[in-house]
Amino acid sequence: MIETTLFNLLKKEIPSEFEIEDFARFFQYKKLEKDEYFIRQGELCRSVAFIEKGIVLYYKIADIGQVICDFAKEGEWITQYESFVNQDLSPISIKTIEPTEILVISFDKLQQLYEEVPTVMLLARKIIEKAFFSSLSRNDELQNLRANERYIKFAQDNPELVQRIPQYYIASYLGVAPQSLSRIRKKFIY
Amino acid sequence: MIETTLFNLLKKEIPSEFEIEDFARFFQYKKLEKDEYFIRQGELCRSVAFIEKGIVLYYKIADIGQVICDFAKEGEWITQYESFVNQDLSPISIKTIEPTEILVISFDKLQQLYEEVPTVMLLARKIIEKAFFSSLSRNDELQNLRANERYIKFAQDNPELVQRIPQYYIASYLGVAPQSLSRIRKKFIY
DNA sequence: AGATTTCATTCACATTTGTGAAGAAATGAT
DNA sequence: ATCATTTCTTCACAAATGTGAATGAAATCT
Numbered sequence: 001m002i003e004t005t006l007f008n009l010l011k012k013e014i015p016s017e018f019e020i021e022d023f024a025r026f027f028q029y030k031k032l033e034k035d036e037y038f039i040r041q042g043e044l045c046r047s048v049a050f051i052e053k054g055i056v057l058y059y060k061i062a063d064i065g066q067v068i069c070d071f072a073k074e075g076e077w078i079t080q081y082e083s084f085v086n087q088d089l090s091p092i093s094i095k096t097i098e099p100t101e102i103l104v105i106s107f108d109k110l111q112q113l114y115e116e117v118p119t120v121m122l123l124a125r126k127i128i129e130k131a132f133f134s135s136l137s138r139n140d141e142l143q144n145l146r147a148n149e150r151y152i153k154f155a156q157d158n159p160e161l162v163q164r165i166p167q168y169y170i171a172s173y174l175g176v177a178p179q180s181l182s183r184i185r186k187k188f189i190y
Numbered sequence: 191m192i193e194t195t196l197f198n199l200l201k202k203e204i205p206s207e208f209e210i211e212d213f214a215r216f217f218q219y220k221k222l223e224k225d226e227y228f229i230r231q232g233e234l235c236r237s238v239a240f241i242e243k244g245i246v247l248y249y250k251i252a253d254i255g256q257v258i259c260d261f262a263k264e265g266e267w268i269t270q271y272e273s274f275v276n277q278d279l280s281p282i283s284i285k286t287i288e289p290t291e292i293l294v295i296s297f298d299k300l301q302q303l304y305e306e307v308p309t310v311m312l313l314a315r316k317i318i319e320k321a322f323f324s325s326l327s328r329n330d331e332l333q334n335l336r337a338n339e340r341y342i343k344f345a346q347d348n349p350e351l352v353q354r355i356p357q358y359y360i361a362s363y364l365g366v367a368p369q370s371l372s373r374i375r376k377k378f379i380y
Numbered sequence: 381a382g383a384t385t386t387c388a389t390t391c392a393c394a395t396t397t398g399t400g401a402a403g404a405a406a407t408g409a410t
Numbered sequence: 411a412t413c414a415t416t417t418c419t420t421c422a423c424a425a426a427t428g429t430g431a432a433t434g435a436a437a438t439c440t
Binding site: 358368371372376 | 416417418419420421
C-alpha cells in the first residue's frame with residue numbers, strides 16, 4: 001500500500017526529509033465497495049481522504065428529494081470543509097458509486113502532520129483554495145449558462161465522468177430534470 | 191477618521207496591545223463617489239478594503255453583456271481573492287453604486303500587519319472561509335431554486351439591498367432577465 | 381438464463397423564462 | 411419646473427424546462 005499516487009505526490013510536492021514511509025504512518029488505507037459511505041448527512045466529519053481510485057458522490061436529501069452537490073474522483077480529495085472546519089454536523093452525505101480506494105487521515109493526525117512537516121499546511125491551503133475557486137466558477141456557470149451549455153461544458157471538462165456516472169446524477173448536479181438532460185443530449189449525438 | 195467600524199471591530203476581535211491608532215497606520219481612508227472603481231477587469235489587484243459606508247458591485251463584461259457577480263456593503267470586505275492570491279489579472283471589475291467610504295490596505299502592508307499582529311491572520315482566514323461558504327450556498331440556490339424562490343430568498347436575506355440596488359442588477363445577479371424579475375415581483379406586492 | 385430493478389428515452393402537455401418593443405415611472409440635470 | 415435619461419413595467423409571443431406516464435434498454439441479482 002506504500003506505492004500510492006498520494007504518497008508519491010506528497011514526496012514530490014513537499015521538500016523535506018520525509019520519506020514515503022513516513023507519510024504512510026499518518027494515513028489509513030481503505031477499500032470501499034460501491035455505495036459505501038465516507039460520511040452521512042447529520043454526522044460529524046472528523047477526517048479527510050484522498051481518492052486513489054474510484055468516484056464519490058456528494059449529495060443531500062432536500063425537500064425536492066436527492067440533490068447531487070458534487071463528484072470527486074481518483075487524484076482528488078474528499079473534503080467536507082464546512083463541517084470539518086467548524087466540527088459541525090455535515091449537511092451532506094458522501095458515498096462511493098464505484099469500488100473505491102481511499103487514504104484517510106483524521107483531524108488529529110493531520111494536526112500532527114502539520115507540526116512535523118509544516119509545508120503540508122501550504123499544500124492544504126492550496127487544495128482549499130482550489131475548491132473555493134471551483135465553487136466560484138460553478139456559480140458563474142449556474143448563473144449565466146443555459147442547461148445545454150452547462151452540460152456541454154461539464155462534458156468537455158469531465159469526459160471520463162460522463163462515462164462513469166449515471167446521467168440522472170449529472171442532471172441533478174447541473175440543476176436540470178433527467179428528461180431534460182436526455183433531450184439536450186439528443187441534439188449532440190448523431 | 192479614527193473612529194471607524196473597522197478599527198473598533200479589530201480592536202474588539204483581536205487580543206493584543208494594539209490600539210486603534212496602531213491599526214489606523216496600516217489603512218488608507220478613501221471617499222469614493224458613485225460609479226468609482228476599486229478595481230477594473232484586467233488589472234492587477236494589489237489591495238483589500240473594508241467598506242465603512244456604501245455599496246460596491248462586482249461585475250464583468252462577458253459575451254452576454256454585463257454580468258453582476260456580487261455585491262458588498264458597509265461592514266463587509268472588498269476582496270478579489272482569486273487575483274489577490276495569485277497576483278493575477280482580475281477577471282472582474284468592482285465599482286461603487288453609491289457614494290462610498292472605504293479603508294484600503296495594500297498587499298505589502300497586510301504582510302506587515304500579519305507580522306506585527308499574528309492574530310490578524312486568523313481573522314483573515316475566517317473572512318475568506320465565510321466567502322467560501324457563501325459561495326457554496328449560492329451554488330446550492332442557483333442549482334435548486336427557481337427564479338422566484340431565488341428572489342424571495344435574496345430579498346429575505348438582504349432587505350436593505352433590495353431598496354438600494356437597481357433591480358436589473360439584482361436580476362442579473364440571480365441569473366434572470368430583468369423583465370422576468372419584474373413579473374416575479376408582481377406576484378408578491380399587493 | 382430468467383426475473384427484477386434501475387436507468388434512459390420519448391411523448392404530450394403545463395409551466396417557467398427569455399425577448400423585443402412600447403410605454404410608464406422614477407431619477408437626475410439644467 | 412422642464413427636459414433628458416435611466417429604470418421599471420407590461421404585453422405578446424417564442425423558446426426552454428418541468429412533469430407524469432409509458433416504453434425500452436441495461437444492469438443486477440438469484
